Amino acid sequence: MNTSIRINLVNVLLVFFSLILISLAPLTAEAGFSDIFGSSEELTSLSAPLPAIALSGTLGASLMVGPDSADLLQSPVAALPFMKLTMQWKAGQTEAKSLLEISPRSMEAPITWEDLLREVSVRQYFSWGHLEAGLMIREWGKGEGVHVVDPLNSLDQRYGIVPDLNAMKIPTMMVSVNLQREASALELVYLPFFQPMKLALFGEWAVADPQFAALITGTTSVENTRTLSHGQFAARGRTTLGPADIGLVYYYGFQSQPGYEIAMGLLSLDPLVYGPTGIEAILYTRSQLFGLEGALVLGPFTLLWEGGFWLSEDTEGTDATRYNSKVAYLGGVEYMLPGTSVFTSVQWSGHYVLGFDGLQFPDVDALQAYDGKAYANMLIAAVEIPLLRERLNIRLAGMYQLESRGYALLPSIRWSLNDNLELELSSRIYGAAGASTPESIYQRWDGNDVLEIRMTHAF
Template identity: 40%
Template sequence: MKGINTPGQALDERGLASLPPQRARYFTLRFLHSLGRATSRLLPFPSLRLEMKSMVSILLVLLLASLPLSAFDGFTDIFGPVDEVAATEGSLETPFAPSFGINGTVGFSIEGMRALDDTREIETAVGGGLEIDLSWKGSIVDAQAKLALQPTIDTPLQWVDIFKELSITSYFEGGRLEAGLLKKEWGSGDAVHVVDVLNAPDYRNGIVDDPLAMKVAEPMVLTTATWNDTALEVVYKPMLVPMLAAEDPEHRWSMLTDAQAALFSSATVNQVTSAELSRFTNGQYGARLVGTFGPADLGLVYYNGFYTQPAYDLRAYYTSGGAIDIGFTRAQLFATEATVITGAFTFMFEGGFWLSEDSSATETETYNSKWVYLGAVGMLIPGTGAYASVTYHGQYILGFDETNPIDVDTIKASQSSDGKAYMNTLTAAVDIPLAREKVTVRLAGTYQIETKGYALLPSLMYSISDDLVFKVAGRLFGAVGDAPDSLFKTWAANDSLAVGITYLF
């Protein structure tokens, strides 16, 4: 599966795992569309900027911890001196040579969207910037830094905007250990997941067709061990990183209804500090076990962490006009996943149970336990090179009390599922290569069944040359008919069209 050494992998020039052809075909066909979890994270989050000083300290500890591995004992059996390598057909095997690499992109784009105060006017925003990917590939240690300098006028730069990924990977016999600011993907779904829990989402600029770009790189230590057709991945995260959303209730990408925006504009909100987020008690951990059985990949997931969306305690505000307190709900995820490849079709399944710290569903300021589920099918259309997928996913909240207006589950459901305990969403996408794959047309959309809200993300990408790409992309939001409040209805005025060009080096 993505993010780990999957069972049945071949070895590269260093003796490290790489995908065999039959598995590489599946992952090559999976394209990016970021629609799945947008309707499941529907509450705003006031600024929780993490202090760079504490972040760097934690990162150094994580990176240094990855170096003195006792597991390197016996590793020379694989990567021994050249004169100890057995001869093949009368010649010695060429030793692996360490290398340093640098690549990246320089881009420029202009996006136009309707002005909020006058829909007859068009506001323009200039985007783009510089992205650099630095990498060092050694015999048993790799290092990588992905940096981005993409300043915007209305979104102040934070560390999460600059450090897209920062990691050291140490290899040992039968596995590897990674530490740093990482982005990982769990689950079998086609970019849409219900068990992908390792990275908080970023909704400050709405949703885009790149799910990786909408993940926040988080500090974590992750180790992977593989044997035969099985792989075990274990992860530890030392701090809580919450979801990111527009801070201002009046911002065009605010995730609030009009009534919620009025409430948070007038009330005093006690924000969680970076010191509180980085406490040892906020550590999170989990494991993922996957195996290959014929045409199927099956997996088990356990995670002990937090819901990344904030929970609001409104009791003091409604009883005495006091402040609104923000908190986070700890929960455990017990889940399973499966991928089955049959000819041109790929079937994907995910399902799990979130056991909340409020298992009795009696506390209004914490989220309840819930079931989550996903089913998807992807198809390579014969003779065209096009790939299409359809995903159905949702959740069911236990102990839901629709009569309590200050319960956090009720507040969330009022915008995400028309006040119901269940929420179901359909997502579809198609990727069509044209002109000998120089042109790619992508059509992606999602429909939230209970609220009738929708989002469409069409795009066209033209490879002018191997290192120059032109792209046109649109974003359309809204709701069908006389629909109830929803995230996409809130964003109905944010339809946009962007034109950009990117140079790859």
């Protein structure tokens, strides 16, 4: 990683977009019911026209420290600026939007254009709904960040787990048609090619054993997912029934995690030492997802649920390179403490692989399973405590893997210096409750704890 080059690139981009900001600043404006109240600028200048372009976003600086418990002064530091810039154009029934993001996370090499351009889309409104096309991130499902019926964007897991799970999604090209009628909506989506998840095979955020990752060599073929044959289709219908919002989801595409064609052979002259000698191919499993989602308000509680059945192309579960069918589920509850603005959320998410009995390495389902189990479950909890009239916000969040006992803790404290300037101290702490065997991913990341101080200006 060449830090000087990265910082120079950031500087150039910051100057460039600062100039854009300055040049377009008079065009920015607030939204609102301008047809009823007029443009908000009219309050101070009655002649101000309704703007065509709106700019918004955040910029600031981040200092990240990876604490070295042996010698704190030797702790590695990354100090970088960051910026998010959203530009929206509105002209009649047409809207266009772009979201540029430069953040410390995405400045890690190798940079892809999806790391910088988080959205470039155009939307046309009709009397029946709207048509939208472009590079987009969309969230399906009623869960808080974690979903099991959210197949449109794969996750970028090259840098561990970040507090904003939506920020881990990889923007993907898609076309969607949204039909809306009263309290119901139907969304139809076509994705022209498949964007699989991004994983770190080596380095501090590696998700695989280094010995396994070493099997991937220059001779390993990787399935080209940017072909028409990798097009996907998805549909989601939603409606409101009394105190509940419910929805159905269908997706015809791929499971986002890679499968492996692993060559097995003798590892030495000893005929008993038999194992993987290489990975011949990385490929993806075509699957269909049949899902449902819902949210139900019961007094001060909001109950959330999602359920999905992934029907794999490997219906018999006999192809070691393809993932089996599986059931995925999520349930949760949100609650605000009476008399306060303290918000709590608890969710339970998991999956169960069908036809798992008897599977063993090198079947990919056995490879991905923890400790030979067909299932995996995770608890996710978050508490947010606003204090001092929302000037100070304390957030405690975490994930706990029930089988491996691995955990990720994501605490943070945000202090609003004024309405648009915020100072945040946050941390990411990984580990396992006790020494789990085999090692969980979070335990593998145990040495990757991060402390971050961030100052953010919103505009």
